[in-house]
Amino acid sequence: MSTLSKRQFLKSVVGATSLATVNGPNLTELLASVAHVPATTLAQQEEFWGQIRTAFPVTTEFIQLENGYYSLAAKPVLDKYLQHIQQVNAVSSYYMRTRQFDDKRVAKTQLANLLGCSADELIITRNTTESLDTVIAGIDWKAGDEAVMAEQDYGAMLDMFRLQSRRHGTVNRVVSLPNHPQSDAELVSLYEKAITPKTRLLMVCHMVNITGQIMPIRQIVEMAHKHNVEVMVDGAHAFGQLNFALPDLGGCDYYASSLHKWLGAPLGAGILYVRKDKIAGLWPLFADSSVADDDIRKLNHTGTHPVATDLAIQDAIQFHEGIGIERKEARLRYLQRYWTDRVRHRPNIVLNTPEVPARSCAIANVGIAQKKPAELAKLLFDNYKIFTVAINSPAVRGVRVTPHLYTTTTELDTFVQALTKLAG
Template identity: 50%
Template sequence: MKKRTFLKNLALSGLAGSASFQALAKTVDAYAHIPAEKLASDEGFWRKIRDGYRLKPDYINLENGYYCFIPKEILESYIETIREINFQGSWYFRTVQWDNKDKAAARLAEMFGGSPDEIAITRNATESLDIIISGYPWQKGDEAIFAHQDYGSIKNMFELASRRYGIINKIVDIPNHPKSDEEIVKIYENAITSKTKLIMVSHMINITGQILPVKKICEMAHKHGVEVMLDGAHCIAHFDFKIDELGCDYYACSLHKWLSVPLGAGLLYTKKEKINQIWPLMAPYELDHTNIKNLNHTGTHPVATDLAVNYAIDYYNKIGPKRKEERLRYLQRYWSDQVRNMPGIVLNTPKDPARSCGIANVGIKGMDPSVMAKTLLEKHRIYTVGIEYAGVNGCRITPNIYTTPEELDTFVKALMEMTKA
């Protein structure tokens, strides 16, 4: 293939031609007959997947929630794309960059829900949410609802909107161990008044891993004429769902997390009929697009990351959405079930398997979370993050598909020692 035409086709070619991906495909295909629930604990399979990751020997990494670094099957193609774009230079930017970005966005829509003209590639979930909050057609006295447990900088964006537009922010509390979906739905419903315009809900609460009944919340809110924006920063490629089946008006995600796209890619879904009511955060080259392009202009940016979305989707598809979901849930329950009733231990994540997946939060009574995280790293060579925020005191534990039960056994043993200290 001529160099001049290489990147014209790159957005659709994906990983299929790389040697590492062909090896991955053979591995996965050999286990295709095993149901996802059973494969979740088949360490022979997952050790072969682990071989695709370059892992630091310094510590056991249980902090994948911030950034799920890239397996070699994606990384090799991404680096080659950077080289090729550097070779093509301005020609690429002035010819095919937008077509290729559109194709990547269309693949995201096909994979995760929504139509291509409702999905934009942003830089991260924060930017996606800020686009909606800053561009919403607020009037003085309008009300917004969100939770204490939501992401800090997004709550601050609502505060900026309050200062700028005179809106009123109403903040609710979500229990770590709800009795039912209805309990959570009622918390949001009780905060609604005739002035409420927008509710932000975490699809998965980032500090505990609790999955909220967002579809039921959306149905309730719409009965009151209120729009819903979902913060799904941790959800896409973590567990299997379709955005447009949730009933939300807006959805945001960071693709560098569980989809393992290189840093610099996020997703924004805006329901088609809502697009034109949102003011762009940055003006596009051409004003007044009738689709999502009106909202996600960022100027010259790392276009190789846009193309790497394709590689990440190929990898995710080959692993299999249900296989990955079952593996992550299995790993979380592997360690959390062992310590849930342990004296001195506090689990800040619901026991019901449907209310969580790979992320959970655990604390030790009487121990500051920062001390807990420091002890885990310095004494037990386990890296995680301490959280003391919105009624949650503990360390967030986020394994990835490459994590082994033996590593989690080491973590459980460390907790046992620390509770006796």
């Protein structure tokens, strides 16, 4: 081991990811061949996306339409991830003591470049829940302080706000989002009416996880800041799916996402962005006396954890950038519109996702009159081998449908036929 330099070891552990697959086309050549094709045109070319599908280990046991929880890592990424596990394991504590933090900074610098922020404003976490909980629990709440959120927000986040209410005596003001808003102004006004002089934090989804609705984040942030209210954005489904950068969002104070959803990293990776001037005001969940109060690393004292996941983030980014975010967003929106446009106005079928194309991307939610969401999800799987997830809340009753780049229109044809038959 003494003959192995740190530079050599780094090269062996985080070598470049090839976009060529073992049993598929050379994706580098494939992507070069369509470099001149506009993203919206390419989105409809099934032959091209059929070749992209070969880069993913897609199951043949059922039609996977619940990719929003955790999507497949591409074969090149998965192969590198397994190599990282083996190579780190081979030298164990040597890697942990000499390389892990340097390598993690490389990954978070690449992520910061994608997000459009400084690496000193971002940490790598395990998921969106951990990231947002770090903020919610880190604020120095006082009795009577208020937070604004929506009932359509992710349940774990609502639970965390309830916990602060129990512990500190805070007040949670909950709005309900319309599934089919008439304008951005309607949504902004809804949040603004919930703000009072006691409001300290507003949480909003970049993309609502149960319906796929894309929220007007910039307008909401600018409105909230006029009232001196901080804004925390749940970007669990936006990062890696939508073409944006943080400056586009109007200067939000906090942003979080999961990397094992639309970026395609292995399970168990997320990010948290904290605007530089907000770092010092957050209390860390786990103490680390070696880090200054205004250093974001104080929020990232995770102890020993699976570092192979951190290493594979770089591989996932390379694959993601190889395809290109414009192509990804265009294809994902096309797939959603492909099936929703065919069922939206059919009898007994209820779409809980906005009809305006710009208000959604891959995710949509559909229900059938007189059928409970759990019943619909079970019928789809038992009778048609289509996997979705049931959503049953006061404002949204249906199944969430999340195709991915490896989803085919033929699979969506099967889904449409199943919905039509089940709807009578």
